[in-house]
Amino acid sequence: MKIRKQENRNYWVTSDLHFSHKNVIRYSNRPFANVYEMDEALIHNWNSNVGVNDIVFNLGDFALCNQNKIIQILKRLNGIQYFIYGNHDAPMRKRAIRDFCRESGKIEIFCDTLECRFGKYHLFMSHYGHRVWNKSHHGALHFYGHSHGSPPGIGKSVDVGIDSNELQTNYAPMRVEDVIEYLSHKDVHKIDHH
Numbered sequence: 001m002k003i004r005k006q007e008n009r010n011y012w013v014t015s016d017l018h019f020s021h022k023n024v025i026r027y028s029n030r031p032f033a034n035v036y037e038m039d040e041a042l043i044h045n046w047n048s049n050v051g052v053n054d055i056v057f058n059l060g061d062f063a064l065c066n067q068n069k070i071i072q073i074l075k076r077l078n079g080i081q082y083f084i085y086g087n088h089d090a091p092m093r094k095r096a097i098r099d100f101c102r103e104s105g106k107i108e109i110f111c112d113t114l115e116c117r118f119g120k121y122h123l124f125m126s127h128y129g130h131r132v133w134n135k136s137h138h139g140a141l142h143f144y145g146h147s148h149g150s151p152p153g154i155g156k157s158v159d160v161g162i163d164s165n166e167l168q169t170n171y172a173p174m175r176v177e178d179v180i181e182y183l184s185h186k187d188v189h190k191i192d193h194h
Helices: 022-027 035-049 067-076 095-104 176-184
Strands: 011-014 055-058 080-084 107-111 113-118 121-126 141-144 157-159
Touching (some): 011 176, 067 095, 080 113, 095 107, 141 176, 157 176
Parallel strands (some): 055 080, 080 107, 141 157
16 A cells, blocks of 8 residues: 555554553553543544544554444544554454444544555555564564563664553554655664565
8 A cells, every 4th residue: 555645634643542441541551540531531642643634553452442432432543544453452353343434434444454565665564563573674664552661662663652661652642754754764673575
């Protein structure tokens, strides 16, 4: 897939929002008193950055709640998502959510991994961090989630989740260009390939 940057859109990336997941507050040391406060802050932070026509690469683990609540959260979020499934996204695979997304346009793509050209960069996106990925030895950039800030990326890869230790996400999606800029200063991961 080739992404042609359009003047009227910004492109964002995020992962591991874990809407309505009570335990993630403790596990990831998030600064919220409860699930309601966390959910409202995540929605506010998202919409303060993402415009209605923007694209968000969402690398999974969206929410731990029922389908109706997921749909209510999706209705409140700006932008159009390209969604990569995470290990906690069984509800996102259900027909009711996929039908809602198709009808509303809230999520345009559902997939397990996504590769695309973004300007001159080859991006490989997955919920999981890989040690090697397609074209990694040629400088392809790898965005991943799942790890909630640990371990650090290898070569030109980085955890783009909202709990990332490398990036200052402020509990909001990050501009793709900012992540590319961050990775542009890292060395290519040299590994024997075939």
